Amino acid sequence: MQDWLEEFKVYVRARYPILWLITWEEERARRILADLARETKKRLYLWTATEGFREERTETPALVAEPLDFGAAAGAADDRSPLAALDAVAHSSERAVFVLHDFHAWLDDPKVVRRVRDLVATVTKSYKTLVFLSPVLKLPAELEKDVTVIDMPLPGLPELTGQLHRFLENLQRDRCFSIDLDPDLIERVARAALGLTEAQANHVFGKAVVIDRKFSEEDLAVINAEKRQEIRKSGILEFFDQDESLAQVGGLELLKRWFLDRQGAFSERARVYGLPEPKGLLLLGVQGCGKSLSAKAIATSWRLPLLRLDVGRIFGSYIGSSEENMRRALKTAESVAPVVLWLDEIEKGFGGVKSGASADAGASTRVFATFLTWLQEKTRPVFFVATANRIVDLPPELLRKGRFDEIFFIDLPGLAERREVFRIHLARRRRDPARYDLEGLAQAADGCSGAEVEQAIVSAMYFA
Numbered sequence: 471m472q473d474w475l476e477e478f479k480v481y482v483r484a485r486y487p488i489l490w491l492i493t494w495e496e497e498r499a500r501r502i503l504a505d506l507a508r509e510t511k512k513r514l515y516l517w518t519a520t521e522g523f524r525e526e527r528t529e530t531p532a533l534v535a536e537p538l539d540f541g542a543a544a545g546a547a548d549d550r551s552p553l554a555a556l557d558a559v560a561h562s563s564e565r566a567v568f569v570l571h572d573f574h575a576w577l578d579d580p581k582v583v584r585r586v587r588d589l590v591a592t593v594t595k596s597y598k599t600l601v602f603l604s605p606v607l608k609l610p611a612e613l614e615k616d617v618t619v620i621d622m623p624l625p626g627l628p629e630l631t632g633q634l635h636r637f638l639e640n641l642q643r644d645r646c647f648s649i650d651l652d653p654d655l656i657e658r659v660a661r662a663a664l665g666l667t668e669a670q671a672n673h674v675f676g677k678a679v680v681i682d683r684k685f686s687e688e689d690l691a692v693i694n695a696e697k698r699q700e701i702r703k704s705g706i707l708e709f710f711d712q713d714e715s716l717a718q719v720g721g722l723e724l725l726k727r728w729f730l731d732r733q734g735a736f737s738e739r740a741r742v743y744g745l746p747e748p749k750g751l752l753l754l755g756v757q758g759c760g761k762s763l764s765a766k767a768i769a770t771s772w773r774l775p776l777l778r779l780d781v782g783r784i785f786g787s788y789i790g791s792s793e794e795n796m797r798r799a800l801k802t803a804e805s806v807a808p809v810v811l812w813l814d815e816i817e818k819g820f821g822g823v824k825s826g827a828s829a830d831a832g833a834s835t836r837v838f839a840t841f842l843t844w845l846q847e848k849t850r851p852v853f854f855v856a857t858a859n860r861i862v863d864l865p866p867e868l869l870r871k872g873r874f875d876e877i878f879f880i881d882l883p884g885l886a887e888r889r890e891v892f893r894i895h896l897a898r899r900r901r902d903p904a905r906y907d908l909e910g911l912a913q914a915a916d917g918c919s920g921a922e923v924e925q926a927i928v929s930a931m932y933f934a
């Protein structure tokens with residue numbers, strides 16, 4: 471998060487006339503702005519349509535000795551109207567940050583837009599900074615060149631860790647809670663809260679301790695449940711409550727080794743050690759041999775949430791353009807990072823790109839381009855797993871070096887692997903594998919996929 475804050479401060483110092491801060495988190499934004507005002511020795515004024523302007527006291531008093539000329543500037547006029555608010559800013563001669571809440575709502579009024587434009591020149595020459603603070607961006611073309619837009623990201627790991635420490639310190643005074651202060655657990659809980667706002671995180675920390683009156687390993691599930699709520703709202707992503715573990719995947723030893731070697735890959739320790747985060751994986755091969763199963767098992771074994779991206783819904787949706795939907799889905803996935811993002815049967819979603827023949831090849835090419843760019847440039851720890859049955863249907867750009875860490879081909883299981891698959895599925899169906907001739911079964915199932923072995927067991931059980 472520090473990057474955007476540094477950038478924001480540079481804009482303020484460089485006297486950019488209007489900064490538009492996009493966020494749902496007003497409290498947090500105001501606190502950050504108060505810090506900034508203190509640092510730059512400015513006053514901080516907040517405006518809302520219901521209350522007009524009020525001064526937010528930053529802790530250290532402003533160093534400028536001159537009296538508040540601010541009320542006078544507004545005169546008798548009611549500064550709750552947007553025009554009066556802009557006038558007040560124009561007339562003030564203070565070093566100050568003026569924060570206008572929800573100002574997008576007035577920007578379809580030509581008079582307001584004109585007044586904002588007039589203001590730009592005077593603000594640039596002064597030590598005033600005008601900040602629009604709202605959750606949405608609605609920028610009229612006239613203002614495009616004057617407004618600098620900054621997306622305020624959700625709280626990052628350092629912020630959440632700090633918040634969690636403060637939360638636990640408060641709890642510790644209360645004797646009825648038992649608190650496990652294992653630093654590793656704290657990191658994992660803070661990490662699990664990534665993607666939540668500061669207020670949501672506080673609620674969920676509270677919920678986690680209230681349920682069982684302790685703070686422990688199990689609370690990760692509570693936090694993930696909260697995140698699931700958030701994801702569901704996007705419509706294109708699906709939060710998977712997977713319980714498949716690596717133990718349920720028969721064979722595929724190389725792949726499982728690869729997963730196990732990277733188990734700690736998203737921890738702070740791995741960063742300190744100098745390792746990059748793994749980017750992604752393509753699982754390619756014969757149907758029914760465990761590609762989807764492995765994708766789900768990665769998330770379990772790495773203890774990360776699993777999100778499935780439904781490309782069909784991106785095109786099918788009537789809200790917004792397909793590219794916008796894709797971008798939004800990827801943004802949402804990033805906001806809950808670290809996460810495993812799973813795209814099943816990728817050739818179905820992007821197969822049209824290669825043929826170029828289908829009716830909406832244009833749309834799917836653009837969505838695909840958005841996706842490739844993201845895959846190349848993503849900076850958040852989103853581990854991407856794609857599965858594909860037919861490589862010939864895949865656009866070659868996707869397979870270029872650097873998009874994925876590794877491409878695994880998953881073939882029909884060999885003899886030893888089939889034995890494993892029999893053992894796993896017999897056990898899953900409450901049969902004791904030791905009572906079966908696994909070797910003979912595995913030999914008889916030559917040429918079968920894992921899914922077929924599973925079905926054979928189910929049929930045999932009906933027969934029995």
Ligand SMILES: Nc1ncnc2c1ncn2[C@@H]1O[C@H](COP(=O)(O)OP(=O)(O)O)[C@@H](O)[C@H]1O
Nearest residue numbers: 718719720757758759760761762763891920921
């Ligand atoms: N290697 C395997 N080990 C255990 N079960 C398997 C294996 N391969 C396939 N299966 C069974 O077959 C089902 C379908 O496999 P899936 O992963 O969906 O195949 P696909 O490769 O087509 O994605 C799985 O849910 C699992 O029960």
Ligand SMILES: [Mg+2]
Nearest residue numbers: 761762814857
């Ligand atoms: Mg599959």
